[in-house]
Amino acid sequence: MSEAVAQQAEEQEPEVDLSIADKVIDKYIDLPGNLMPVLQAVQDEYGYVPRKVAEHVAERLNVYPSQIYGVLTFYAQFHLKPRGRFIIRVCVGTACHVSGAPRIVETFFDKLHIGHAETTPDLRYTFEKVACLGACGMAPLAMVNDDTFGKMTVQKVDEIIAEYNQRPMK
Numbered sequence: 001m002s003e004a005v006a007q008q009a010e011e012q013e014p015e016v017d018l019s020i021a022d023k024v025i026d027k028y029i030d031l032p033g034n035l036m037p038v039l040q041a042v043q044d045e046y047g048y049v050p051r052k053v054a055e056h057v058a059e060r061l062n063v064y065p066s067q068i069y070g071v072l073t074f075y076a077q078f079h080l081k082p083r084g085r086f087i088i089r090v091c092v093g094t095a096c097h098v099s100g101a102p103r104i105v106e107t108f109f110d111k112l113h114i115g116h117a118e119t120t121p122d123l124r125y126t127f128e129k130v131a132c133l134g135a136c137g138m139a140p141l142a143m144v145n146d147d148t149f150g151k152m153t154v155q156k157v158d159e160i161i162a163e164y165n166q167r168p169m170k
């Protein structure tokens, strides 16, 4: 499992600057229990945990790469592939489902040409179906990064994509 995950990550991986990881590791190296904070901090820096960075962390913290991949694949907060600048989440919890979430999801798929947990080739969007976001009164609900869009309609999907297509990538 770990090797397959590493291989999959490798296939999609652009060049990475390990000096960024080194700065993070230097900061935490003497702290006990530093593996999770290091992995979180490197993910904050790179936007995901590149395979080369995972292996570099393993080497410098003197742990097995399999241990690192164990952590990275266990916790949903970690990502092994590059993610989009804008993370679109559509709730598929019960209230949203009965209010039309499947149609909203399909419309995003059609417009962005990606599926669940996929990223557009230009790295602008990642799309995710998620469980109840706790705002069922606004169903069906979508989010783009921290922005919330309630009472979603197919037309709003167009408006959201048009708006975020204008936003800068940084």
Ligand code: FES
Residues within 6 Å of the ligand: 091, 092, 093, 094, 095, 096, 097, 131, 132, 133, 134, 135, 136, 137, 139, 141
């Ligand atoms: S079911 Fe979608 S916010 Fe609760």
